[in-house]
Amino acid sequence: MSQYIWPDSVNQFLHKLEIEHPIIQAPMAGGPTPPELVAAVSNTGGLGSLGAGYLTPEKLDSEIQKIKQITDKPFNVNLFVPESVEPRNPSKNVMNKLEEFSKELDSEIPELVDSSQSGFDDQLSVIVDNKVPVFSFTFGIPEEKVMKKLREEGIFIIGTATCVEEGILLEQSGCDAIVAQGSEAGGHRGSFVNGDNMPLIGALALIPQLVDNVNIPVIGSGGIMDGRGIAAALALGASAVQIGTAFLCTEEAGVPIPYKDSIVSSKDTSTVLTKSFSGKYARGIRNRFINEMSDLENEVASYPIQNSLTRSIRNAAKEKGDPEFMSLWAGQGVSMSRECTAEELLNMLIQETNEAIKRISNHL
């Protein structure tokens, strides 16, 4: 086990979470974070996270059991807070386009069904019953009674903010820490205020503004791929970092080979924000689906209806190994990805952070 000592500025956070390194592997829903990845990160002294937003309570329970079998270290489970906005159906053009894609992929024709977001309360019960050490969430703030229950159970609570206003609301709701999701981040935007004016603030500007406006630890995220990014986030005032994309090419990640290949051949300009896959803006590598849906983007259904509508297409693409119709979520640092084990990645991140700090402090 590493004997690396972190600066005082992050020690309080490490002590509270009972982890060794201020590195949280981001909870990436939809497959990339199987128990093996979560446990490997936690076993190496970071905080592994299960992206459980799309899991049934039964599946969530079995995944948590598996994690507990591989590690006795703290880990995090992340859920999606249900939407409070009015559901919106897709346009006829969107349905026609999705049908066209389905035919090309020989997949089921998408049907508009009632996809109400039940399940959150049941998912939460599984988390409480299993005494999960850390619970994080995105897309909003759970109801007051939920937050109260989690606090009573001694669960460490982490919310997700994309602007200062969201951070202040999260602190007021009783969160123990806040992920500052920079505009560089891959996957879904966690924004829940400001409506159509979705904040897209770069981490370098977002982290210090959040740090200045809340009194709980801020976890920097967005575009952090190596120790240089970690050192930068800590310099900006973050108490820890959350890293997603950099873990996608680890051996333990549940990422199909064509998805990994897309990451390996990516450039700094490869990612784009789209709501065509799910109805909610998310950052991923540009492909045919995104390009051909781009003119219809304002006609897609709201989340999670659009997500249900595109599921069969995404699943068929996975089975065929066709990256052009998968959601290849990735952040703007994607070209800096490395293929290795989760333990190797964490150890590199720790060493590189040390080196980056040494490089800029050699005059002190």
Next chain:
Amino acid sequence: MSQYIWPDSVNQFLHKLEIEHPIIQAPMAGGPTPPELVAAVSNTGGLGSLGAGYLTPEKLDSEIQKIKQITDKPFNVNLFVPESVEPRNPSKNVMNKLEEFSKELDSEIPELVDSSQSGFDDQLSVIVDNKVPVFSFTFGIPEEKVMKKLREEGIFIIGTATCVEEGILLEQSGCDAIVAQGSEAGGHRGSFVNGDNMPLIGALALIPQLVDNVNIPVIGSGGIMDGRGIAAALALGASAVQIGTAFLCTEEAGVPIPYKDSIVSSKDTSTVLTKSFSGKYARGIRNRFINEMSDLENEVASYPIQNSLTRSIRNAAKEKGDPEFMSLWAGQGVSMSRECTAEELLNMLIQETNEAIKRISNHL
């Protein structure tokens, strides 16, 4: 004069430019960077920059003379590389809307005139004749013969990149250093490749990817407002930083009071990208002009035609002290602005950088 010593990683850059601190005051065209600001920054050991994109050769010459009267330190002059894209006229709706605004402000009705971009060669001659120590540019790359001439004159050349591809082209063209313009940055985007897919990469992801792909110094920019941001940029591998917005509220800046007031009352979410003012995307504080033009944004004229069309409106707004029709360029860190002199700001930035580095290195 400060006796502050910087890390080895920036010393080579400081030595080449013969400056004391790796802090470049950004060249903000259109008024904010009068000779008094440029000289104050250079006199304090940073690199002051004249934003000369809109200046006539005569005005440019007199501004340079004034700078030289106040400082004998190196300074930078920045120009706009002329566009290579086909000019596009505005729609009738755009013209009608601008006419409506003009009437409201009692300003001249905008007229579509031939606004070809002559002047660049004459501006360059002034720079060469005056042996300006540092020349920076944005919106593209000057012709080969121009770059050759500048190099022969011993002028230090800085280009502007918003993605790795642009950085590589700039290095190949003979630049001595590259500004990495993060998506957080205020004012005009410097992008010149990728056409409609304008890169908007956060500084935290852009800086290390540029550093990894070019062999000349990278200057971090975008959202840097205090020493935390400077330390972060250096940790990411930057050899220096370029800071614009933070200088807008200095006493020496040529910024109208209503503009300063908008900055002082801003939030992290106050800025937005718009091409309604100039035909080219730029980041500024949201106001009535931006909001009311937003539906017409894709119908505005190309740069610099749109810029000419809105000039009388912007000038009338300045005269009336009405921030709702000014271009309030600012970056995403705008809420961290401070009112002081340029010298005070620079000294704070230097001290804070030192503190931020100390804070994260106290374990070494």
